[in-house]
Amino acid sequence: MTAPARSRRWTYSLAAEFGHKNITDDVARLVAESGVRLGAVVVSLAGSTGAITTIEYETGALADLRRALDQIAPPNENYAHNAAYNDGNGFSHVRSALLKTSVAIPVIDGKLQVGTWQQIVVINLDNRQREREVVGVVVGE
Amino acid sequence: MTAPARSRRWTYSLAAEFGHKNITDDVARLVAESGVRLGAVVVSLAGSTGAITTIEYETGALADLRRALDQIAPPNENYAHNAAYNDGNGFSHVRSALLKTSVAIPVIDGKLQVGTWQQIVVINLDNRQREREVVGVVVGE
């Protein structure tokens, strides 16, 4: 008998600029398999041009979030990062640092504590298609 | 004798658009009651139209944050979410995804590690009054 897995590594293939995926079910499955009844799950993207947040995962809200990011950090402004590296993803770095790359969500009675219309989403903010690596760890007992 | 509670569920009645409450004392009480000396507390709002963050909880700073959000995601723009659902809270979803719905705060020597002028705040970003459900879990030992 082995101890139940408390961590998981996922890879998601996401489109450029705002490729997104609802990963709530993947995270809930990890929580269930971990056997943890009371604690929290930390979900984190490895990288500096993506984000993890929660949103009602429907086309409209996602488009609205993208438009807000287009205004906060437009793709085609003059970025100091682009001047140095010529990779054109200066806007991606700014968006990622603002949205941030991880969330911590409580687990109570073995259940992930999210609202009915609240989903955990991974977003690729880079200017090219990416295989984004996300890790989840459940802590508690 | 029962184990000390390590989780708590609170409901806060908050006004539309930017109803807020300082919940630092509630969280500190949970930390004290948990008996955890070294660890962290995760505080999370269940929902996609609210937020949890930290701020100096005074009228001016709160009004300034609200004004910044009014510029990032004005209530009366054309939101794709509103076009689909007709509920008028597209701006709420954008603000919630940007501010995010949870915080993790360290606990050292049994004390919540916040600064003197740093308070944990729950904000209702929806366009109607809401009973907002917040959960806290303490992990550690």
Next chain:
Amino acid sequence: MTAPARSRRWTYSLAAEFGHKNITDDVARLVAESGVRLGAVVVSLAGSTGAITTIEYETGALADLRRALDQIAPPNENYAHNAAYNDGNGFSHVRSALLKTSVAIPVIDGKLQVGTWQQIVVINLDNRQREREVVGVVVGE
């Protein structure tokens, strides 16, 4: 023999308005010394005029983030906080509440789970030089 330290308190002397420091190595050292193989580290700034986030720690990306913050919350607008306290750091409070003051990062196989170009950064957003206190706690086993 004493138990390995699972928490650390650091003080960083940071310049006004956007003084920053890459603290990834400090956090990784805490994780290594803790002996925790599977869990998470919570890193948090005590205060309401600073932030903790992740970014590719290079001059360009940092300058770009600063410019985005200058647009979201310009230093010299009329802030209600400033009108009440006359300390001129209303913009600092807004930026801190938006960027937030803590991150939670998974630890797997004893290693901090960040990407190659992803660094943990502390930013002083206040309008004066500050000694910023940051705490880290490792939870897990």
